[in-house]
Amino acid sequence: MGLKLTVAYDGTRYAGWQVQKNGYTVQEAMMRAGKNLFPGPFTITGASRTDAGVHALGQVALLEAETSIPAERIPFAFNRFLPPDIVVQRGEPVEEGFHPRYTPHFKTYSYQIHNAPVPLPQNRRYAHHMQKALDVERMAGAAGRWVGTHDFKAFCSAKAKNKEDTVRTVYAATVKSQGNLLEFQVTGNGFLYNMVRIMAGTLLEVGTGAMAPEAMDGILISRDRDKAGPTAPAHGLTLVEIVYAPYPQDKESKDER
Amino acid sequence: MGLKLTVAYDGTRYAGWQVQKNGYTVQEAMMRAGKNLFPGPFTITGASRTDAGVHALGQVALLEAETSIPAERIPFAFNRFLPPDIVVQRGEPVEEGFHPRYTPHFKTYSYQIHNAPVPLPQNRRYAHHMQKALDVERMAGAAGRWVGTHDFKAFCSAKAKNKEDTVRTVYAATVKSQGNLLEFQVTGNGFLYNMVRIMAGTLLEVGTGAMAPEAMDGILISRDRDKAGPTAPAHGLTLVEIVYAPYPQDKESKDER
Numbered sequence: 001m002g003l004k005l006t007v008a009y010d011g012t013r014y015a016g017w018q019v020q021k022n023g024y025t026v027q028e029a030m031m032r033a034g035k036n037l038f039p040g041p042f043t044i045t046g047a048s049r050t051d052a053g054v055h056a057l058g059q060v061a062l063l064e065a066e067t068s069i070p071a072e073r074i075p076f077a078f079n080r081f082l083p084p085d086i087v088v089q090r091g092e093p094v095e096e097g098f099h100p101r102y103t104p105h106f107k108t109y110s111y112q113i114h115n116a117p118v119p120l121p122q123n124r125r126y127a128h129h130m131q132k133a134l135d136v137e138r139m140a141g142a143a144g145r146w147v148g149t150h151d152f153k154a155f156c157s158a159k160a161k162n163k164e165d166t167v168r169t170v171y172a173a174t175v176k177s178q179g180n181l182l183e184f185q186v187t188g189n190g191f192l193y194n195m196v197r198i199m200a201g202t203l204l205e206v207g208t209g210a211m212a213p214e215a216m217d218g219i220l221i222s223r224d225r226d227k228a229g230p231t232a233p234a235h236g237l238t239l240v241e242i243v244y245a246p247y248p249q250d251k252e253s254k255d256e257r
Numbered sequence: 258m259g260l261k262l263t264v265a266y267d268g269t270r271y272a273g274w275q276v277q278k279n280g281y282t283v284q285e286a287m288m289r290a291g292k293n294l295f296p297g298p299f300t301i302t303g304a305s306r307t308d309a310g311v312h313a314l315g316q317v318a319l320l321e322a323e324t325s326i327p328a329e330r331i332p333f334a335f336n337r338f339l340p341p342d343i344v345v346q347r348g349e350p351v352e353e354g355f356h357p358r359y360t361p362h363f364k365t366y367s368y369q370i371h372n373a374p375v376p377l378p379q380n381r382r383y384a385h386h387m388q389k390a391l392d393v394e395r396m397a398g399a400a401g402r403w404v405g406t407h408d409f410k411a412f413c414s415a416k417a418k419n420k421e422d423t424v425r426t427v428y429a430a431t432v433k434s435q436g437n438l439l440e441f442q443v444t445g446n447g448f449l450y451n452m453v454r455i456m457a458g459t460l461l462e463v464g465t466g467a468m469a470p471e472a473m474d475g476i477l478i479s480r481d482r483d484k485a486g487p488t489a490p491a492h493g494l495t496l497v498e499i500v501y502a503p504y505p506q507d508k509e510s511k512d513e514r
Contacts, residue, residue, distance in 0.1 A: 008378055009378055010378040010381075055378075055379065057377075057379065075374075075375050076375070079375060079376075084381055085378045085381075086378065087375055087376050087377060089377070118332050118333070118345070118346055119336075119341070119344050120265055120314075120344060120346070121265055121266055121267040121312075121343065122265065122314065122495075124341055124342075126379065238379075
């Protein structure tokens with residue numbers, strides 16, 4: 001049986017999603033919980049390999065297991081055995097052949113910035129604190145220049161495999177503020193290693209005035225990681241949702257205007 | 258020198274504000290930080306003795322110390338020596354005779370409820386999770402019945418000193434929802450021991466249909482703690498602000514309509 005799980009987590013304590021040698025991961029916690037539910041072999045395959053410290057509201061994972069637990073009870077079954085910082089939100093049957101990474105989809109990430117002279121304890125887990133005043137309009141202008149199909153190599157960690165295709169389509173990229181909380185939201189058909197955090201770090205440079213919004217065009221063309229801003233800290237980043245459908249055409253044309 | 262400090266904290270790790278025998282408190286953490294700043298004796302007096310696990314955005318404390326640090330640098334000085342879950346937001350000089358508890362003021366508390374079938378890790382620290390569906394309109398109706406000057410003995414912990422005057426004025430009491438996050442906000446000239454948490458627990462009973470909004474009038478008259486609902490968990494509660502001024506009359510009459 002294949003089940004699509006939607007998983008939310010506070011990534012603070014975890015070395016990212018994917019099982020790895022160093023550190024405990026969200027996937028491992030999920031596997032450990034699953035062992036209490038399924039007597040036979042099972043697999044859990046995530047859609048996004050979120051980095052250490054990155055959060056999720058809507059990570060998607062494919063659960064393949066032999067079980068008599070009905071799909072709608074699967075979240076409750078998992079949550080009994082999961083720590084409070086990982087919660088399965090939904091369980092849905094999927095069509096044969098569904099794969100969280102290869103079935104066409106679009107994803108939305110959010111990067112939060114708390115822009116104030118002193119930090120606020122209540123914001124410290126999910127927003128990056130920035131003391132220096134940021135200009136939201138400038139940041140929004142820069143983000144808008146990423147919309148479209150571009151080679152994002154300049155916004156990809158230099159540690160990434162060199163032969164990877166670095167062309168991606170960004171459908172929407174916005175920066176909005178509510179009080180002193182700023183949110184950069186970006187939707188695309190896929191993201192390179194550290195891409196959203198490098199975008200966020202670049203937006204911080206634009207917001208303080210160190211970089212011009214118009215400079216984004218040249219950075220994209222350069223394909224040079226050193227031209228973009230620094231990689232912003234992981235804890236500001238949240239994987240918001242993954243939708244397995246084409247990006248709505250009317251929405252796309254509206255966002256790109 | 259007397260300085261009014263505005264302090265925000267995540268109360269999760271603390272046994273409340275006030276220094277006490279059992280457990281580490283926010284006031285103790287403040288005193289420990291102060292010892293790094295002031296060579297001589299100093300005192301820190303809080304406005305509200307928040308319970309264990311209760312949070313604050315705007316706790317007020319009077320700092321009395323001999324220091325050459327200017328008022329506007331005091332937050333940065335304290336924050337260097339405070340853990341990240343306690344942050345001094347502002348430092349302001351106050352008039353001779355100011356006392357955080359006795360100078361006339363009004364306070365606002367917020368109680369947050371996450372109303373959804375499964376919890377969300379990102380809400381777990383500052384909102385009480387409630388699985389059963391709540392009717393926000395009913396809850397708002399009940400809260401509105403507390404506005405005015407009443408004897409709130411029924412909404413006071415039975416553990417409180419018996420001789421205390423239990424008459425308080427509630428200026429505003431609202432329940433609003435944003436998605437599945439519900440917020441009960443209450444402003445008054447003072448609150449009895451556990452008063453806001455008992456109000457929140459009572460609203461949960463009203464929200465599920467177990468109690469009628471109209472029942473609030475009889476509960477107030479009864480002065481009987483057992484007639485009100487249970488005490489809601491501490492972690493949903495946040496002390497939002499304390500204002501040292503009379504409650505604005507025009508606002509009051511508008512809120513009471």
